Amino acid sequence: MQDTDLMLRVQKGDEAAFNKIVEKYQGRILDLCTRYVGNPADGEEVAMDVFFQLYRTRLDYRPEAKLSTYLYRIAVNRSLNRIRDRKRRRLVSFEWLRGDRPFDPGAPEDDRPDARLETKERESLVRRAVDRLPEKQKTALLLRKYEDLSYEEIASAMGTTVSAVESLLFRARETLKKNLRPVIS
Amino acid sequence: MNCRDIEKWLSAFMDGELAPARKDAVASHLGTCEACRSRLAEWEAVWRALDALPAAAPSPAFRGRLAARIHETRPAASERLERFLIPVSAAAVALLGFWIGYIAGGRQAAAAQFPESAEAVYLDSFSSVPTASLGDVYLSLNNAIEPEETR
Incomplete structure (x- = not known):
């Protein structure tokens, strides 16, 4: 069943249709939110907010809008709000930024201690480089790299133009090239 | 075409987002320009480095939470019933008020339109009553009391 049909059923109170949407998108939305806010616990909270908002505002959804784009837009806004709140409350997870905890406990790792350290250091460096990007560059980069969205879809999710997305990705690549010099050289 | x-x-070339003609132009330039090839290679290395961020998976409790x-956020059954009954009751009261107003308004309008006939009907009913009847007693008592009250 198409996303639009599912949403129309959700609007009529069909819980099973809502569950199908959650099942279909929870991985992608959680992935984006976690990468955006920088830690799994916050990422899961934000992803939950996204689906909760979708349910709460289900009657506002218009079939003209692509559901995935609609969800990504909510996810980006919610993630940005979470980061801003955290900055305001000074609750940045230094433990996480140091890269002390594995991102995904189930992820396969190299058994050699020096290789594990190298992997974690690399991960930590990359995370910091991505977190330091300006908000819009970071959004465009995450949607392109990890969600594999087209420029048009990114533009729609960010409420901007395709040429602006092109420019954001160009600048993001240039900035990362400088900040990831130790990793890529 | 220069660098x-x-x-x-x-x-956009790297992301496969260029129109065919422009894509061919970039590819042709890259074939002859070492500096642009080098830049593209660096960007590709950046893109690969980003793979270091692993994917996240929802916890088993996610759906349940x-x-x-x-x-x-859903109202309980009693609350839903209450939400239904309140507007219905309000509508019923409003309708009743409207009906009472309509009836009273109609009577007043009729009285205003025919004041003489209303008075005539009232007076006629007491103008001639049989002697020694209840009406006769009432009228004689009323006539006897009235002058004293107005004094």
Whole structure:
């Protein structure tokens, strides 16, 4: 069943249709939110907010809008709000930024201690480089790299133009090239 | 076409987002320009480095917590009934008020239209009553009391 049909059923109170949407998108939305806010616990909270908002505002959804784009837009806004709140409350997870905890406990790792350290250091460096990007560059980069969205879809999710997305990705690549010099050289 | 022209399209070229004609132009330039090839290679290395951030997976409790949160916002059955009854009761009261107003308004309008006939009907009913009847007694008592009250 198409996303639009599912949403129309959700609007009529069909819980099973809502569950199908959650099942279909929870991985992608959680992935984006976690990468955006920088830690799994916050990422899961934000992803939950996204689906909760979708349910709460289900009657506002218009079939003209692509559901995935609609969800990504909510996810980006919610993630940005979470980061801003955290900055305001000074609750940045230094433990996480140091890269002390594995991102995904189930992820396969190299058994050699020096290789594990190298992997974690690399991960930590990359995370910091991505977190330091300006908000819009970071959004465009995450949607392109990890969600594999087209420029048009990114533009729609960010409420901007395709040429602006092109420019954001160009600048993001240039900035990362400088900040990831130790990793890529 | 020089490097500056190519530079602005390089990102879209790498993402496969260029129109065929422009894509061919960039590819042709890259074939002859070492500097642009080098830049593209660096960007590709950046892109690969980003793979270091692993994917996240939802915890087993995610769906359950989401369902609980949605359930919390739903009104209970009694609350739903209350939400239904309040507007219905209000509408019924409003309708009753409107009906009473309509009836009273109609009577007043009739009285205003025919004041003489209303008075005539009232007076006629007491103008001639049989002697020694109840009406006769009432009228004689009323006539006897009235002058004293007005004094």
